Amino acid sequence: MGICLFVAVFGVADALIQGGMLGDLALMCPEFTQSFLAGMAASGALTSALRLFTEAVFTNIDTGLRKGAILFLSISTIFEFLCIFLYAFVFTKLPIVKHYRRKAALEGSQTVSSDLFAAGVQTDLSEKLVNGNLDRLSNKELLFQNLDYALDLFLIFVLTLSIFPGFLYENTGQHQLGSWYPLVLVATFNVWDLISRYIPLIQCLKLESRKGILILVIMRFLLIPAFYFTAKYGDQGWMIVLVSVLGLTNGYLAVCVLMVAPKGYKGPEQNALGNLLVFFLLGGIFLGAALDWLWLIGNGSF
Template identity: 35%
Template sequence: MGISGEDTESSRLLTTTSTGSPCKIPKDSYHFAYIIYFTLGAGFLLPWNAFITAVDYFSYLYPDVSVDRIFAVVYMVVALFCLLLIIAYTHKSDAFVRINIGMAIFIVGLLVVPIMDVVYIKGQTGLYSGFYVTVAAVGLSGLGDALVQGGVIGSAGEMPERYMQAVVAGTAASGVLVSFLRIFTKAVFSQDTQGLRRSAILYFSVSIVVMAVCIVFYNVAHRLPVIKYYRNLKAQAVNEEKEEKGSLTAAVWGATLWDILGRVKWYGFGILLIYVVTLSIFPGYITEDVHSKVLKDWYPILLIAGYNVFDLVGKSLTAVYLLENAKIAISACIARLLFYPLFLVCLHGPEFFRTEIPVTVLTCLLGLTNGYLTSVLMILAPKAVQLQHAETAGIVIVLFLVVGLAIGSIVAWFWVI
C-alpha cells in the first residue's frame, strides 16, 4: 500500500502515541517543511562528495599517497565512533543543538581546502603538511556528518513518512549535483594544474553555499507550525513515558536501547547489505574496471552520473508507492547480491555483455534499487518503535548504514571482479 497523504500518516502517529483526541493538523504550506528536509538531506552529503570528487586535485598534489582510500577510512572511522557516542547519549542531548554544531563544523572543514590552496599550496606538489591538514578536515567532516545525518534522519523519523522520503531523496540529489558539477568542470576547465585547482575550489564553494542555506533553513524549520506540532507530539509521548516508568536512569536507557535495536535490527541488516553490495561495486568497478573506446575517459563520469540519477529516481519513487512489507524489502536487499555475477559477466562474459549498453543498464539498476530500498527501510524503521524513540531508531539505522559503507569500501579493495 502506498503513502496515502499527510493527514493519514499523521493520524497513524496520533493513534500510536495515544495522545487523546487529535487536534487539527497544520498544513505544510507550500511544502516548505518538505523542501527544508530535502535540502538538509542534500547538504549533509555534499562535504564528503566534495572531497572525493576533487580526488584528481588531491592526487595531483600528493602523488605518493592513496588519497581516496585514506579519506574514506578517516571519514568512516570518525563518523562511526561519533555515532556510537551520540546513540549512547541521545537522551541527554538535543538534536537541534547537535545539528547546528555539525553544520558549523562542516563549514569549517570545507573552508580548509580553498583557503589552503590560495594561501599556502598554490598548486605546488609534495607539500605533505597540507595533506595532513586536509586529512584533519576530512575527519572534521566525518564528525559533522555523524552530528547532522544522525540528527536529521532521527528528527525526520519522528514525523510522517514523506519527510524521511524528502531527506533520503535529498541525499540522492547531492550525488546528482556533484555528478553534473564533475561533467561541467571536465568540459569547461583544462586538466592541468590551474584547471584542477578551479574545479576543486568550485566543488568546495558550492558545498559551503549549500551548507549555509541548510543552516538558515534548519533554524527557520523550528518555527513552522507543522514541525512544532510533531515536536509537541513527541514531548507528550516523552512525558507519558516518564510518568509511567519514572526518570530515565542509565540502566533504563541501556535496556531501552537494546529494545530499540531489537525492533530495527532487520531493517538495519537490509540497509547494511544494500551498501556493502553497492560500495563494493560502485564507484571502484565503474572507474577502474570497465572501459570504452568510444567514450574514453568520459565513460566512468557518465556511468557515475547515470547511477546517481537513478538513485534519485529510486528514492523519489517512495513518494508515489511505498512498499510497506519489510520482509519483501529485506529479501530484495539479499537478492541484490546477484549484481556480483552480473557485473562479473560484463568483464569476462560474451563480447556483447562487455559493451557499453549492458554495463550502463546494470549501473542504472544498481542505483535504482539502492535508492528505492534505502528509502523504504529508512521510512519503515523509525515507525517500528514508539514515537519518543523514533529519533534514536533513526540514528541506529544511520549507524548500520555507515557500517555498510565501511564494509563495502573494504570489500572493494579485495574483491577483484
C-alpha cells in the same frame, strides 16, 4: 593531506547532521523521511552535474584536475555550510517541527524536550502524565525488534559503496567515451537513485513486507558477479544498464526501510530507532567504501 583532512571533517559533519535529521523525521510523517532521502539523492545528482561541468571546463588545461577538484570542493563547502545553518537555525523553528517535537516530548522524549526548551517552547510534566505512560522501549529492545531493518540498510550500502564509485572509475576499462565514461556511469547511478526514491510514494509500488525487503536486499549481491563479468567481457551499454539497476534498487529499498520501520512506535522510540538505523546505514557506507579497494586486486593497480 590538507584536502583529505578537509573532506574527513565534512564527512563527520554530514554523518552527525544526517543522524540528527533522520532521528527527527522518524517521529514525523514517513513522507518527510522520503523527501529528505530524495533530497540527498538530488544532491548526488547535482554533484555529478558539477563534476561533468568541471571536466568540460578544465579537461584541456594544465593542472586542470586539481583546479577542478578545488572548484568542486569550494562549491560543495558552500552548500554544506548552508545546510548546517538551515538545520541549526531554521529547521528547529518550523511550526511543523515544533508540533511533532512537542508531541514526542509529551510521550516522554528527553532529547526532544531539550530541543524544545532550546527553541523556547515549554512542556508541562502534568501534560505528559495526562497523555499516558512515559515508559518506552530501550534502545536494545528497539534494535532487536528491528534487527532485520538495520541489517537491510547495512547490506544495501555495503553493496552499493563496494561498487560505487570506486569500481566505476578503476575497473570499467577504456571505451568510446574515454575519460567521460566513469563520469557518465556515476551520473547515471545518481539520476536513477534520485528517481527511485520517489517510487515508494506510489502506494501500490511501496514495499512494506519485511521478508520481501530482505529478499531483494540479498538478491542485490548478484550484481557483484554481474559487474565483474560485464567489465571484463561486456560493452558500455550493459554497464550503464547495471549501474541503473544499482541506483534504482539502492534508493528504492533504502526509502522503503526508513519509511516503514518507525511505524507503530511512540515518538521517543521512533526518534531513537531513526538514530539506530542511521548508525547501521553509515556503517554500511564505511565498510562498503573499504571493500571497494578489493576490486583493485588483480587489476594491476594494487
